Amino acid sequence: MVQSGKRLSPAEAKQKIYRYCAYQERAHKEVRNKLYEYGLYKDEVEDILSALITEGFLNEERFAKSFAGGKFRMQHWGKVKIVNELEEKGLTKNCIRIGLKEIDDDDYLNTLKDILEKKATRLADEQNAFVKRDKLARYAIQKGFEPDLVWEQVKQVVKD
Numbered sequence: 001m002v003q004s005g006k007r008l009s010p011a012e013a014k015q016k017i018y019r020y021c022a023y024q025e026r027a028h029k030e031v032r033n034k035l036y037e038y039g040l041y042k043d044e045v046e047d048i049l050s051a052l053i054t055e056g057f058l059n060e061e062r063f064a065k066s067f068a069g070g071k072f073r074m075q076h077w078g079k080v081k082i083v084n085e086l087e088e089k090g091l092t093k094n095c096i097r098i099g100l101k102e103i104d105d106d107d108y109l110n111t112l113k114d115i116l117e118k119k120a121t122r123l124a125d126e127q128n129a130f131v132k133r134d135k136l137a138r139y140a141i142q143k144g145f146e147p148d149l150v151w152e153q154v155k156q157v158v159k160d
Contacts, residue, residue: 007039014048021057025066028058029090060091064099072103076111079103081144109153112145116157133158 035045052058071077086096126132133154140150
C-alpha cells in the first residue's frame with residue numbers, strides 16, 4: 001500500500017507512475033509492483049501498463065541495454081551477475097541477450113584484467129601464489145565474471 005495507507009485513484013497513480021518511469025528506465029515488473037503498492041487493482045494496473053508501453057515510457061529492451069551497460073561501466077559487473085539481475089527483474093531471454101550486446105568484448109576483457117590487477121596490488125602481502133590466485137578468482141567470480149575466463153586471466157596476473 002501507499003505510505004500514508006491511502007489508496008491512490010487510478011488517475012493519481014497514473015500521474016505518479018509516469019514521473020517514476022520518466023526518471024529512469026524501469027522493468028515492467030518494477031512498475032507493476034509499484035502500481036500495486038499504490039493500491040490499484042489488477043485491471044487498473046494492466047491498463048496503466050499498457051498505456052506506458054504504448055506511449056514509450058516502458059520498453060524492456062531499452063531497459064536491458066541501459067541496465068547492462070550501466071552496471072558494467074559503473075560497477076564493473078560481469079555478465080553472469082547482470083543476467084541474474086535481469087532475470088530477477090522478469091526480463092525475457094531475448095531482452096537479456098539484446099542488453100548484453102551493449103558490452104563490448106574487448107572492454108569486457110580489459111575490465112576483468114583491470115579489476116584483477118587492482119585486487120592483486122591489494123593482495124601484495126600474500127606470498128602463496130595459490131592462495132593469491134584463489135582470492136583473485138573468487139573476487140572476480142563474485143563480481144559476475146565467468147569462471148573459465150577469470151581463471152585464464154588470473155594465471156596471467158599471478159605467475160608462478
